Amino acid sequence: MQLAMVVALVALGLASAACGEGDTSDGxxxxxxxxxAPVFAASSLAEPFEEIWExxxxxxxxxxxxxxxxxxxxxxxxxxxxxxxxxxxxYAFASADRQQMDLAIEGxxxxxxxxxxxxxxxxxxxxxxxxxxxxxxxxxxxxxVKIVLADExxxxxxxxxxxxxxxxxxxxxxxxxxxxxxxxxxxxEPNVRQVIARVQLAEVDAGxxxxxxxxxxxxxxxxxxAIPDELNETAEYWIARREELTGRGWxxxxxxxxxxxxxxxxxxxxxxxxxx
Amino acid sequence: MTSRAxxxxxxxxVMLAAIACAVVFLFLVLPVAAILEKAAHTDxxxxxxxxxxxxxxxxxxxxxxxxxxxxxxxxxPLAYVMARTRFPGHAVVDTLIDLPIVLPPAVGGLGLLMVxxxxxxxxxxxxxxxxxxxxxxxAVVMAQTFVASPFYxxxxxxxxxxxxxxxxxxxxxxGSSRSGAFLRVAVPVAMPALTAGAVMAWxxxxxxxxxxxxxxxxxxxxxxxxxxAIYRQFETxxxxxxxxxxxxxxxxxxxxxxxxxxxxxxxxxx
Numbered sequence: 001m002q003l004a005m006v007v008a009l010v011a012l013g014l015a016s017a018a019c020g021e022g023d024t025s026d027g028x029x030x031x032x033x034x035x036x037a038p039v040f041a042a043s044s045l046a047e048p049f050e051e052i053w054e055x056x057x058x059x060x061x062x063x064x065x066x067x068x069x070x071x072x073x074x075x076x077x078x079x080x081x082x083x084x085x086x087x088x089x090x091y092a093f094a095s096a097d098r099q100q101m102d103l104a105i106e107g108x109x110x111x112x113x114x115x116x117x118x119x120x121x122x123x124x125x126x127x128x129x130x131x132x133x134x135x136x137x138x139x140x141x142x143x144x145v146k147i148v149l150a151d152e153x154x155x156x157x158x159x160x161x162x163x164x165x166x167x168x169x170x171x172x173x174x175x176x177x178x179x180x181x182x183x184x185x186x187x188x189e190p191n192v193r194q195v196i197a198r199v200q201l202a203e204v205d206a207g208x209x210x211x212x213x214x215x216x217x218x219x220x221x222x223x224x225x226a227i228p229d230e231l232n233e234t235a236e237y238w239i240a241r242r243e244e245l246t247g248r249g250w251x252x253x254x255x256x257x258x259x260x261x262x263x264x265x266x267x268x269x270x271x272x273x274x275x276x
Numbered sequence: 277m278t279s280r281a282x283x284x285x286x287x288x289x290v291m292l293a294a295i296a297c298a299v300v301f302l303f304l305v306l307p308v309a310a311i312l313e314k315a316a317h318t319d320x321x322x323x324x325x326x327x328x329x330x331x332x333x334x335x336x337x338x339x340x341x342x343x344x345x346x347x348x349x350x351x352x353p354l355a356y357v358m359a360r361t362r363f364p365g366h367a368v369v370d371t372l373i374d375l376p377i378v379l380p381p382a383v384g385g386l387g388l389l390m391v392x393x394x395x396x397x398x399x400x401x402x403x404x405x406x407x408x409x410x411x412x413x414x415a416v417v418m419a420q421t422f423v424a425s426p427f428y429x430x431x432x433x434x435x436x437x438x439x440x441x442x443x444x445x446x447x448x449x450x451g452s453s454r455s456g457a458f459l460r461v462a463v464p465v466a467m468p469a470l471t472a473g474a475v476m477a478w479x480x481x482x483x484x485x486x487x488x489x490x491x492x493x494x495x496x497x498x499x500x501x502x503x504x505a506i507y508r509q510f511e512t513x514x515x516x517x518x519x520x521x522x523x524x525x526x527x528x529x530x531x532x533x534x535x536x537x538x539x540x541x542x543x544x545x546x
Contacts, residue, residue: 074511076512077511084514151511187495187499201393
């Protein structure tokens with residue numbers, strides 16, 4: 001009898017949990033509340049997007065729900081959440097490359113038009129103490145250097161590998177450069193922020209990340225080695241709404257990102273603006 | 277209460293229990309069934325013979341065997357001591373042993389990094405000696421050992437406790453040494469519990485993900501075990517992770533079932 005009741009309660013719990021999904025509207029008075037859903041954004045966008053959000057909240061007479069926020073992760077992971085998991089509870093998707101955006105659109109998860117809104121470059125970061133004495137890009141290929149990259153499925157990881165290939169074609173580096181550096185890779189991380197964490201902890205000797213990551217507030221405990229423009233890869237950031245909007249009356253996140261004010265904030269955080 | 281009313285109530289209870297059981301059973305079984313069914317629609321053979329998958333399977337087999345060896349080697353004496361002795365703080369030690377069961381594995385991974393990482397308590401002196409642990413296959417084994425140990429130690433301790441000390445005392449009076457009594461009497465008597473614990477510990481090590489990715493990172497053939505490979509492959513497509521998951525489901529199920537049948541037979545012959 002007791003067992004039966006316990007089992008029945010569990011079953012009830014499961015059933016009510018299943019019914020509890022969806023229906024989270026809180027009767028927003030300012031029109032389309034789909035904009036209350038979070039923005040899915042590449043992890044490298046965390047700082048400028050948080051700041052843009054603050055700015056928006058201060059401007060908007062009709063601010064979206066407080067808890068509305070962001071889901072920051074590797075662009076490929078967000079694309080999976082959008083396409084494979086069929087997540088529709090997001091407002092816009094901001095990808096660190098065009099490929100993940102295209103895959104999200106092809107997969108039917110994103111219906112809005114994609115807009116190029118920022119560019120980024122790569123840099124090499126080393127821990128403050130720089131135990132492995134990495135001064136030049138060539139030093140990355142030295143024996144025993146421990147490197148972390150973002151996984152090649154992550155835009156930052158794909159760009160990093162493209163930079164290594166570019167360098168291998170350069171006589172100053174030599175043909176074997178990319179392979180030698182890749183041999184030194186001790187871990188492929190699921191997003192670019194984890195590459196930074198490994199370097200800051202000095203668990204590894206070097207990592208390749210976006211220039212903006214090295215400018216962000218969290219860029220303590222590390223030093224930056226620049227990559228020359230001719231070898232560097234330009235990351236393109238694209239943003240698209242889940243659905244095209246019709247006649248919204250209040251400040252829109254995507255519009256704000258593309259606006260002069262939004263571009264200013266992105267530039268402050270080291271991104272290359274696209275509106276000039 | 278009349279007997280008719282009683283039997284009606286009873287039928288109601290049975291019905292309710294049956295429905296509840298069916299719901300829970302389906303909840304547990306459907307995801308596994310879905311993986312097997314969807315995996316059957318992939319180019320299963322091509323997927324499981326790709327180098328990333330075979331590397332991951334081989335690495336998982338090697339590392340889980342090693343961690344199980346460590347768990348048994350060091351866990352058995354500890355379980356025995358915990359079963360046979362009482363000392364101040366016994367309950368605290370016992371709780372500490374169990375802690376990895378409830379801690380999120382990521383916490384375990386972070387802790388291992390703080391001890392054995394390059395800036396860690398032991399990692400820094402080791403690094404000076406030229407020994408580096410993080411990001412190696414050794415780190416994978418350590419992460420698995422950390423999360424899997426309690427499962428073995430708990431079971432082994434219960435086994436030693438159930439066996440009681442009397443048989444060992446008899447062996448001692450017959451001239452057996454303390455370690456002889458442990459190896460020839462206590463261990464064989466507690467064997468079913470030791471085996472059960474070992475199987476659970478191995479299964480836990482096989483599924484280990486969080487501590488491994490924190491402490492060992494992810495590199496094909498070196499630290500990318502099956503769970504890490506599933507996570508990694510999921511980012512580029514659904515076919516490879518499905519095939520790999522199906523392999524893991526079949527292997528885990530076979531091991532658990534074989535263990536169950538073997539222990540039943542052992543219990544019958546005793």
